[in-house]
Amino acid sequence: MSQNRINILPEDVANKIAAGEVVERPASVVKELVENAIDAGSTKILVDVEVGGRKRIRVTDNGSGMSPQDAVNAFKRHATSKLRSADDLNHIVTLGFRGEALPSIASVAKVELQTRTDGAPSGTRLRIEGGSLLEHEPCGCPVGTQLDVERLFFNTPARYKFLKTTTTEMRHITAHVTRQAIAHPEISFRLTHDDRNIFDYAKATDSLARLRDVFGSETAEQLIMVKNEQYGIRLWGFVGNQNATRKNKDYQYLYINQRYIRNPVITRALYDGYGSALVKGRHPVAVLFMEIDPEWVDVNVHPTKEEVRFSDGQTIYRVVYHAVKNAFQIATESIPEHLPGFFEIENKDQESGVRKQGLGVRDQEAGVREQGSSSQKLWQFPNQPRHYRPSRQHVDAAISAYREPTVDFGENTPPPADDLDRLSPTAPPTPHFRVLGQLHRCYILAEFQNGLWLVDQHVAHERILYDEAMAAQRGQTFPSQRLLFPITLNLSAEEYQRYQEVQPILQNLGFQITPTDGRTVHVEGIPTSIRRWKDGQALRDLLDASDEDPPPVLDDAEWVINQYSCKNAIKKGDPLNPTEMEILLKRLFATENPYTCQHHRPIILEITLTELDRKFGRNT
Amino acid sequence: MNIQISQENLQKGIQTVQNVVSSKTALPILSNVLLEAVEGKLIFKATDLDISISTSVPAIVFEEGSITLPAKKFAEIIKELPAISVSLEVEQTQDHYGWVTLKSERGMFKIMGIRKDEFPNFPEVSPENQITLSAHMLKRMIQKTIYAVSSDDTRPALGGLLFEVLPDSVTTVATDGRRLSQYSATVSTSIANELQVIVPPKALHHLSHLLGSDDLMVEITFDENYIVFQLDETTIFSRLIEGPFPDYKQVIPADNDKLIVVNRHDFAASLRRVSILASQQTRQIKLALSPNLVEISVNTPEIGEAKEEIPAEYTGEPMEIGYNASFLLDVVRNMDSERIQLQFGEPDGAGIFVPLDTEEHETYMALCMPLRLLS
Numbered sequence: 001m002s003q004n005r006i007n008i009l010p011e012d013v014a015n016k017i018a019a020g021e022v023v024e025r026p027a028s029v030v031k032e033l034v035e036n037a038i039d040a041g042s043t044k045i046l047v048d049v050e051v052g053g054r055k056r057i058r059v060t061d062n063g064s065g066m067s068p069q070d071a072v073n074a075f076k077r078h079a080t081s082k083l084r085s086a087d088d089l090n091h092i093v094t095l096g097f098r099g100e101a102l103p104s105i106a107s108v109a110k111v112e113l114q115t116r117t118d119g120a121p122s123g124t125r126l127r128i129e130g131g132s133l134l135e136h137e138p139c140g141c142p143v144g145t146q147l148d149v150e151r152l153f154f155n156t157p158a159r160y161k162f163l164k165t166t167t168t169e170m171r172h173i174t175a176h177v178t179r180q181a182i183a184h185p186e187i188s189f190r191l192t193h194d195d196r197n198i199f200d201y202a203k204a205t206d207s208l209a210r211l212r213d214v215f216g217s218e219t220a221e222q223l224i225m226v227k228n229e230q231y232g233i234r235l236w237g238f239v240g241n242q243n244a245t246r247k248n249k250d251y252q253y254l255y256i257n258q259r260y261i262r263n264p265v266i267t268r269a270l271y272d273g274y275g276s277a278l279v280k281g282r283h284p285v286a287v288l289f290m291e292i293d294p295e296w297v298d299v300n301v302h303p304t305k306e307e308v309r310f311s312d313g314q315t316i317y318r319v320v321y322h323a324v325k326n327a328f329q330i331a332t333e334s335i336p337e338h339l340p341g342f343f344e345i346e347n348k349d350q351e352s353g354v355r356k357q358g359l360g361v362r363d364q365e366a367g368v369r370e371q372g373s374s375s376q377k378l379w380q381f382p383n384q385p386r387h388y389r390p391s392r393q394h395v396d397a398a399i400s401a402y403r404e405p406t407v408d409f410g411e412n413t414p415p416p417a418d419d420l421d422r423l424s425p426t427a428p429p430t431p432h433f434r435v436l437g438q439l440h441r442c443y444i445l446a447e448f449q450n451g452l453w454l455v456d457q458h459v460a461h462e463r464i465l466y467d468e469a470m471a472a473q474r475g476q477t478f479p480s481q482r483l484l485f486p487i488t489l490n491l492s493a494e495e496y497q498r499y500q501e502v503q504p505i506l507q508n509l510g511f512q513i514t515p516t517d518g519r520t521v522h523v524e525g526i527p528t529s530i531r532r533w534k535d536g537q538a539l540r541d542l543l544d545a546s547d548e549d550p551p552p553v554l555d556d557a558e559w560v561i562n563q564y565s566c567k568n569a570i571k572k573g574d575p576l577n578p579t580e581m582e583i584l585l586k587r588l589f590a591t592e593n594p595y596t597c598q599h600h601r602p603i604i605l606e607i608t609l610t611e612l613d614r615k616f617g618r619n620t
Numbered sequence: 621m622n623i624q625i626s627q628e629n630l631q632k633g634i635q636t637v638q639n640v641v642s643s644k645t646a647l648p649i650l651s652n653v654l655l656e657a658v659e660g661k662l663i664f665k666a667t668d669l670d671i672s673i674s675t676s677v678p679a680i681v682f683e684e685g686s687i688t689l690p691a692k693k694f695a696e697i698i699k700e701l702p703a704i705s706v707s708l709e710v711e712q713t714q715d716h717y718g719w720v721t722l723k724s725e726r727g728m729f730k731i732m733g734i735r736k737d738e739f740p741n742f743p744e745v746s747p748e749n750q751i752t753l754s755a756h757m758l759k760r761m762i763q764k765t766i767y768a769v770s771s772d773d774t775r776p777a778l779g780g781l782l783f784e785v786l787p788d789s790v791t792t793v794a795t796d797g798r799r800l801s802q803y804s805a806t807v808s809t810s811i812a813n814e815l816q817v818i819v820p821p822k823a824l825h826h827l828s829h830l831l832g833s834d835d836l837m838v839e840i841t842f843d844e845n846y847i848v849f850q851l852d853e854t855t856i857f858s859r860l861i862e863g864p865f866p867d868y869k870q871v872i873p874a875d876n877d878k879l880i881v882v883n884r885h886d887f888a889a890s891l892r893r894v895s896i897l898a899s900q901q902t903r904q905i906k907l908a909l910s911p912n913l914v915e916i917s918v919n920t921p922e923i924g925e926a927k928e929e930i931p932a933e934y935t936g937e938p939m940e941i942g943y944n945a946s947f948l949l950d951v952v953r954n955m956d957s958e959r960i961q962l963q964f965g966e967p968d969g970a971g972i973f974v975p976l977d978t979e980e981h982e983t984y985m986a987l988c989m990p991l992r993l994l995s
Contacts, residue, residue, distance in 0.1 A: 528944065
């Protein structure tokens, strides 16, 4: 009897174990095979699935194909053409790299491979079942690779039993292929299930064209372009406008170096970038591509490679956040009316400075729609055969071709003060309304053209203050109301620390504060918006904000501004007279977004006459 | 209780106390008015616990007694009665209630009332510190200062009007921390030591309504927790706001040396016009002084700009100072002088506004803290 209890597992057992990680379900097979096809430089990928992948998964590409020897090696564990040493792990540019996929799949299914490289007189056919090579022979086949995976999990009944319904498995497969299709508009993708087309995306000229195929033209028209290049990170893509939100996150596609990923930091940045444009409980539509030095990203967290880690999440956050936010500002504030130059490279007559009228979104839509019909698209993908490196050069070209329109797209540089003045005469007109009264000292009722508005008085005022404070942060300063009884405050160490951090913002808001000795400050003037000064407690409340847990994503300035606008806003229960209510609404409509507050809560509830008529059973 | 009384007197009594009755109160008895019949008069009492009021009118009392009635309904009935004599009779029931029968020439109303037991007692005050002022003077004192009372409920002491009584003067002061108003009347009082109380503006509003005739003399009693105004048959009690009131004298600059005299009507009219274009948030306007001229201007991004010049008596240095237009409008609105003097020092310091044509025995001034102008 042997004393040794540690056994080296036979290779087929090791592969089965690995398969447990890599090949979770049919969709994993599809994902791995499609990734291989993409890495092989294909321009056409066909995925045919039968019975949710239980019976058959076949992926056919027109990529580079494999030599007879490579075809055999491909099924050996940790055999990969994409990695040679551990050092290469630090700059992974291909989708696959672990060398686990094919052997894992082959260990739990019956696999047939046909492949031929360009120029080779004949191709190779392999048949492997449960990890054993059964056949290896030359054959005639087109250039590229076809992998036929039959009876997945035929030898691992436990795994087979855990497969979900055909519909569910098919949903996962569709999701996986869609993710790849979005990232690679230059490749045509066709997915069939039981000989029926799920989709058939022709090779597209640019990402937006592909998105139109994937999302449908209605959603595609609601997309706003996003781009940012900061700290060596290049980001571009599209986000939906306020109208294009969804009830779940299904319409969010994040890619790093063209690899589909999930990452909470990016998601958070996306939502925060939307800011108040996003109503609570709704999720944005977003397709974001990031190009990052591979050394910054650890994709080797999990075998499915969907989760990634960043060495500097904060920076990633900033890049995404600013990109989305800037895109929104441009879309809602200052898109030239017909968006020339924005998407069309060859357009000389930009109508600079034309500010869009009205409140909403419609003009943005028009703007993006414009893009579809423009002659020369921004994101074009040349038809050159691609190998490993994704489209950096395309993005480069696109970015350099993009002429900065009227608005600074990059860093948050404050516009010069007189710019603000010049913008002013075209401020959007206030819609007509008539204040009817106050409801429970909480809501303002107003009649407007199509019905009734219910306005939350607190969030409305909060929105006004927030906008003013943000304007102050951008360099617009507000006068300071001098105090008859100036106040000296002894700040705690934390308060003082925070005071020093946010001092310039406070000053722009209208605080006149002079530090005296130690941590003592003398307050001689306060913003005109402060309603309850509370002998300085109002300032202390702002500085105490640090006690609460600030979301990591907001910088100090925004945190303070949030606090400022919330704490100084009219509260629920404050009585308002008709004049005050009217002024409040007018000021609200002068803000960037009168409909949603920065915490994604709605400000105005609209009840239309049509709705009322319907509820009263009145026929119109 | 059984009385005979004219509709006119009933009407007068209920009208006097009715405003104090709160329409929404947790204590139902507080929405009632208390009627007490004693020796040839009917006494009306109402209270919201902060302010209490009582008044009496003549009546023929057959039987003394008391009852409380829902103030609003009772007042509406009285108001609609013809101007004749009516009788009021209370029929006590076993419990807390009582039926009040009001009989006019041709009609009868029976109203359910609540017995007096639950009605709060009125405060008892010591008559130690008492002064007497004419209604005319008291009215001016209140009306010219009350606008500056703070509406910030977080600083209660500023939420009332300060009454400061000295042996030879009575002064009222209001401030909200951004502006201040001060009115003093030279009048000899029997108060030996300086006395300061802070009175809630609500009580003063009620009082102002009742200060009809200028010749009326009002007796004011200062108690530790209450101030009491006694005018003819009517007494108003108000709870005081706890102090201390800030040391306002210290913040009134004594060395403002830029003195400008303008016509108040010109100044007010210009302010009203120019301020139309002021920002709704800051209400900022600018005063620019130059020899014999004050320029009032506004420049609001996204709204517009305006300027007007008015003639002024001024010989000092040119200066610019920013203001909340609403504050200045409040100042000029509450003055009745033809000419007012503007007294400025530093552009960051308090500006003082003094009417030059005042009544005898009075001094009045308003102070406004400026808005610091953008550079």
